Amino acid sequence: xxxxxxxxxxxxxxxxxxxxxxxxxxxxxxxxxxxxxxxxxxxxxxxxxxxxxxxxxxxxxxxxxxxxxxxxxxxxxxxxxxxxxxxxxxxxxxxxxxxxxxxxxxxxxxxxx
Amino acid sequence: xxxxxxxxxxxxxxxxxxxxxxxxxxxxxxxxxxxxxxxxxxxxxxxxxxxxxxxxxxxxxxxxxxxxxxxxxxxxxxxxxxxxxxxxxxxxxxxxxxxxxxxxxxxxxxxxxxxxxx
Numbered sequence: 001x002x003x004x005x006x007x008x009x010x011x012x013x014x015x016x017x018x019x020x021x022x023x024x025x026x027x028x029x030x031x032x033x034x035x036x037x038x039x040x041x042x043x044x045x046x047x048x049x050x051x052x053x054x055x056x057x058x059x060x061x062x063x064x065x066x067x068x069x070x071x072x073x074x075x076x077x078x079x080x081x082x083x084x085x086x087x088x089x090x091x092x093x094x095x096x097x098x099x100x101x102x103x104x105x106x107x108x109x110x111x112x113x
Numbered sequence: 114x115x116x117x118x119x120x121x122x123x124x125x126x127x128x129x130x131x132x133x134x135x136x137x138x139x140x141x142x143x144x145x146x147x148x149x150x151x152x153x154x155x156x157x158x159x160x161x162x163x164x165x166x167x168x169x170x171x172x173x174x175x176x177x178x179x180x181x182x183x184x185x186x187x188x189x190x191x192x193x194x195x196x197x198x199x200x201x202x203x204x205x206x207x208x209x210x211x212x213x214x215x216x217x218x219x220x221x222x223x224x225x226x227x228x229x230x231x
Contacts, residue, residue, distance in 0.1 A: 001160070031217050031218075033218050033219075040202070040226070041223070041224070042204065042221045042222065042223045042224050043204070043221050045218050048217075048218060090156060092156075092158065094158070094219075100146065100163060101146065101148045101150075101160045101163050101206075101208075101219070102219060103158075103160070104157065104158035106155070106156060106157050107156035107157070109156070
């Protein structure tokens with residue numbers, strides 16, 4: 001199964017700024033996703049990152065706030081824009097070929113102050 | 114819409130004992146995959162075991178096994194000979210075999226926090 005490197009692992013950011021999270025996969029994957037997770041809770045899907053086209057966002061998440069890029073089948077970024085303390089959370093990327101389960105990056109713990 | 118329910122927010126087991134985590138799901142699909150993921154405090158989501166719905170045989174991975182009851186839409190995880198390293202959050206997840214209108218993403222339950230007592 002694919003191995004996903006996610007960075008940064010954590011960051012503390014000022015409100016009003018933006019942070020870009022990167023995920024690099026060691027092999028081509030057809031599917032990539034971005035999740036948000038509050039500590040101790042389940043994962044909430046933000047969007048599906050589509051290669052070469054606009055991401056597909058879940059209800060409650062918009063492109064202006066969470067722009068996503070996926071220029072090829074091994075790389076994707078998620079930007080958290082104009083951050084507020086409510087954006088403090090863990091962000092995870094996930095990917096796979098869709099035949100089986102997906103692997104995950106190690107997560108980014110974001111704190112907005 | 115498909116849903117996954119984990120009714121046990123927390124469970125505890127003595128080291129070397131056996132524990133079973135429950136999961137039920139709701140779907141109108143006949144073919145799908147089910148998964149158990151483990152998330153230790155390090156945040157890394159680790160795939161523990163997976164089951165294809167069209168296979169009647171229960172999946173087994175070393176000390177981890179599942180009891181898959183398709184008619185009852187139940188997918189429990191049994192951990193035998195529990196070890197301290199098994200302490201983690203466990204998530205049950207579902208994905209349809211054919212995406213159709215969905216994006217092929219996993220649908221997660223709320224998780225069960227497992228503690229292992231020495």
